[in-house]
């Protein structure tokens with residue numbers, strides 16, 4: 221019993237774990253849709269897979285906003301990593317958060333410049349964050365696509381690190397984020 225309590229006290233809280241895995245599912249779907257949807261041109265309509273990209277994107281923006289508020293008000297449990305690994309993990313997590321904010325924001329700006337509503341099938345309608353026709357926000361569409369690759373690389377590193385902890389170091393880091 222004492223061992224279970226000690227293990228639980230090292231894990232992230234229930235809400236932090238729930239939000240982590242919710243964002244993982246949404247991001248996985250968003251990459252699949254982003255890379256399979258038709259190319260977006262001037263006359264493209266936001267239907268089909270593109271409508272899905274906007275809907276999942278809207279859910280992601282809301283989930284990330286909640287997650288950041290939660291993170292800022294709830295400190296993660298202290299870890300026991302050597303200084304170099306501790307630094308690498310903090311730096312990667314910070315960059316993950318930065319990319320998880322920048323990529324959706326740039327997509328949202330691009331959608332706004334096209335006059336497209338970002339909404340979850342009519343629910344959670346987000347306001348436009350750029351004027352329709354804005355050339356800067358329009359150009360952000362390309363940056364969005366490039367930064368999505370940066371986010372992908374960070375996620376690959378992050379999953380590699382989780383596997384390294386589980387199978388090479390054989391420590392309890394992975395269990396901090398699981399049930």
Ligand code: HEM
Nearest residue numbers: 250254255260277278323324327328330331338361365368
């Ligand atoms: C982390 C979340 C997101 C990922 C990983 C992602 C990924 C992608 C990818 C891979 C593309 C195709 C880029 C290309 O082929 O050049 C794309 C395009 C696009 N995404 Fe996202 N996206 C995300 C969030 C969003 C959000 C939140 C919105 C809007 C609410 C959005 C709106 C768009 C639009 C409008 C395009 C077309 C851009 C253009 O071609 O000018 N995305 N996204």
Ligand code: HEM
Nearest residue numbers: 243244247291296313316317375378379382393394396397
């Ligand atoms: C199979 C996939 C994944 C596994 C096994 C996993 C595992 C973990 C673990 C164990 C932690 C806690 C590390 C610690 O002890 O501090 C963590 C944190 C984190 N993960 Fe993941 N993760 C996965 C996918 C992802 C994805 C796809 C993203 C990005 C969308 C992501 C973003 C984050 C972030 C930002 C943190 C830092 C949390 C915080 O300190 O607030 N993870 N992950």
